[in-house]
Amino acid sequence: MTLVVAPMLMSTFPSFLGGGTLPDCEEVAPGGGDDLSATAGSDIPAEYLELYQKYGKEIGVQWNVLAAVGKRETNHGRSTLPGVRSGTNSAGAAGPMQFLISTWGGKAKIDIPSKFNGYASDGDGDGVADVYNPADAILGAAKMLKRNGAPEDVRRALFVYNRAWWYVDQVLEIAQRYAKDGELTLPPEADPACDEPLVEAAPNDIVKEILDYALAQRGKPYRWGGTGPDAFDCSGIIYMAYRSVGLSIPRTTFGQWPFGVRIDEGDEQPGDLVFFNSGPGTGPNRPGHVGLVVSKGKMVEARCRLCGPIKVTSYTDRGNLVGFTRPLENESVREQLKRVVQAAG
Helix, strand or coil: CCCCCCCCCCCCCCCCCCCECCCCCCCCCCCCCCCECHHHHHHCCHHHHHHHHHHHHHHCCCHHHHHHHHHHHHCCCCCCCCCCCCCCCCCCEECCCCEEHHHHCCCCEEECCCCCCCCCCCCCCCCEEECCCHHHHHHHHHHHHHHCCCCCCHHHHHHHHCCCHHHHHHHHHHHHHHECCCCCECCHHHCHHHHHHHHHCCCCHHHHHHHHHHHCCCCCCECCCCECCCCECHHHHHHHHHHCCCCCCCCCHHHHHHHCEEECCCCCCCCCEEEECCCCCCECCECCEEEEEEECCEEEECCCCCCCCCEEEECCCCCCEEEEEEHHHCHHHHHHHHHHHHHHC
């Protein structure tokens, strides 16, 4: 995004590290619509507020952070500076959320469906992704924040949006003012208090230890080929989780897919693997991405370099799901388990 931002806003804020946690581990949208401050109610136009809350919940990012970006960039579309309603500013940014045209998708208005590389989105369902349309732009901004670390690592997501730490501090200060309790809400998977219920779902002590290892890596970055201790790729974290209990499974996703016994969807349990297509070179018989099931509907995954830190996510709403396998039912692993049990006894 552009470093040129609307000047009508506050100039300097103290660093805000933000981070209230949820009181429980229930599934809730981060920064839901019921934590609206009086400041937000009076400052944000009703149309924009509805869009921030709608797409914050739909995409899974804090609505008040999304709204704070809109405030910091163009005062929720009210700025009269160049590039807000037409054209671009001096940095090439356009629309109420100030997307670079190249980041949006190559041009300001794109017919949907269309193949493009960017965040162009059709929020109002008119078949056009219009960078100047608030619904389209806010949906695109939510997707960009999500891809780059939100809702868990908000500071990282905002830094990618506009690469300046002063900008991150200013946006988070605005977000703080928009929240009724003055804090940012973190999702359940970012709260260590939610680890215990996940681990308790393990069917046996071996799986519990596998989950313990994988969950302990949350917050670390993705690195292609990584097997820790500071970073992992998708199959690397699973390989090391199994290795932590003395079990050897294939290192790569392509090797892990045929290794385990296939499990019908609905019969998966913690410790199983869930596989996905992931673009060119992958397919139903050659999935390119894998996660570790930690409880029904939840997996821990290292997704990609730009997708934020290792975290627990849902696989029930993820497209391109290929299937599930159970490495513990592989004959060689069963033999390894016998040796592990004997050594422990």
